[in-house]
Amino acid sequence: xxxxxxxxxxxxxxxxxxxxxxxxxxxxxxxxxxxxxxxxxxxxxxxxxxxxxxxxxxxxxxxxxxxxxxxxxxxxxxxxxxxxxxxxxxxxxxxxxxxxxxxxxxxxxxxxxxxxxxxxxxxxxxxxxxxxxxxxxxxxxxxxxxxxxxxxxxxxxxxxxxxxxxxxxxxxxxxxxxxxxxxxxxxxxxxxxxxxxxxxxxxxxxxxxxxxxxxxxxxxxxxxxxxxxxxxxxxxxxxxxxxxxx
Amino acid sequence: xxxxxxxxxxxxxxxxxxxxxxxxxxxxxxxxxxxxxxxxxxxxxxxxxxxxxxxxxxxxxxxxxxxxxxxxxxxxxxxxxxxxxxxxxxxxxxxxxxxxxxxxxxxxxxxxxxxxxxxxxxx
Numbered sequence: 001x002x003x004x005x006x007x008x009x010x011x012x013x014x015x016x017x018x019x020x021x022x023x024x025x026x027x028x029x030x031x032x033x034x035x036x037x038x039x040x041x042x043x044x045x046x047x048x049x050x051x052x053x054x055x056x057x058x059x060x061x062x063x064x065x066x067x068x069x070x071x072x073x074x075x076x077x078x079x080x081x082x083x084x085x086x087x088x089x090x091x092x093x094x095x096x097x098x099x100x101x102x103x104x105x106x107x108x109x110x111x112x113x114x115x116x117x118x119x120x121x122x123x124x125x126x127x128x129x130x131x132x133x134x135x136x137x138x139x140x141x142x143x144x145x146x147x148x149x150x151x152x153x154x155x156x157x158x159x160x161x162x163x164x165x166x167x168x169x170x171x172x173x174x175x176x177x178x179x180x181x182x183x184x185x186x187x188x189x190x191x192x193x194x195x196x197x198x199x200x201x202x203x204x205x206x207x208x209x210x211x212x213x214x215x216x217x218x219x220x221x222x223x224x225x226x227x228x229x230x231x232x233x234x235x236x237x238x239x240x241x242x243x244x245x246x
Numbered sequence: 247x248x249x250x251x252x253x254x255x256x257x258x259x260x261x262x263x264x265x266x267x268x269x270x271x272x273x274x275x276x277x278x279x280x281x282x283x284x285x286x287x288x289x290x291x292x293x294x295x296x297x298x299x300x301x302x303x304x305x306x307x308x309x310x311x312x313x314x315x316x317x318x319x320x321x322x323x324x325x326x327x328x329x330x331x332x333x334x335x336x337x338x339x340x341x342x343x344x345x346x347x348x349x350x351x352x353x354x355x356x357x358x359x360x361x362x363x364x365x366x367x368x369x
Contacts, residue, residue, distance in 0.1 A: 181287075
């Protein structure tokens with residue numbers, strides 16, 4: 001096994017996501033096509049909170065695993081945690097604001113009993129990967145595999161929230177914020193992985209976990225549709241919603 | 247193809263017609279040197295002057311109005327908040343970065359409140 005060049009490694013990381021993008025999962029398609037009710041979106045908020053709510057916790061495990069010589073990576077992780085929690089409005093509070101506009105409550109959103117088993121699996125995978133893997137591998141999984149997908153998902157879904165579902169900009173601020181912030185977080189994630197996966201084995205492990213992460217996010221998004229939406233949209237064909245996982 | 251010219255660093259990046267690319271992400275990826283700290287439009291470190299091609303940029307986001315004020319009308323944008331869909335030329339000051347007064351005020355207010363609470367508790 002040989003060490004990939006920077007360009008080839010980046011192309012392999014991008015290729016590991018391709019065909020597994022969560023924006024193509026059935027729940028995302030139904031969202032973009034204006035087919036969801038506010039009840040469906042409330043269930044999304046009740047699940048999404050338990051995936052992204054601990055994001056600073058995941059990053060903190062990665063931070064602790066990064067050596068003190070990896071200053072650039074540690075600075076990024078700390079900045080990312082800071083932005084999630086205290087730099088302005090806490091991101092989960094924006095998510096709860098959206099959920100409340102959909103008709104659910106802070107109490108229901110924060111209650112872990114309201115997530116489905118697939119969401120619980122995604123959360124557990126995030127914790128385990130952050131805690132157990134080399135910091136470059138964990139960054140690949142969580143930042144490249146998961147977080148870097150966010151702009152492409154929300155750039156499609158945010159305008160629909162305003163135009164078709166009738167939310168105000170304030171109610172949907174969670175999405176507007178992440179369209180831009182995760183562009184930068186995603187790119188910084190790539191740079192950290194490219195700089196710090198310095199052996200063929202680490203590179204291959206990064207590529208594998210990016211694929212795993214993309215599949216986890218796809219499965220999570222698809223499960224939202226299967227659990228909460230399919231029964232209400234019986235017979236609706238979602239063009240472009242291709243299952244990535246056999 | 248379209249291009250983003252980062253005049254201060256002398257770098258130029260090409261992207262495919264029909265694409266929309268985030269200015270700060272592009273700068274980071276291709277090492278074009280736009281200064282930045284955060285990614286949320288809060289710090290204002292990535293303030294750039296659009297010298298050419300403003301019509302090829304995404305709409306001005308609320309964070310930019312909040313952070314830049316009237317400078318938005320003088321052609322300034324926040325690179326992290328802005329997407330390009332055609333040729334643009336950017337420059338930026340290489341000196342010190344002004345603090346975000348709104349955030350500074352909020353934190354100072356928090357510090358004052360916490361101090362008052364501590365003193366009240368001690369009495």
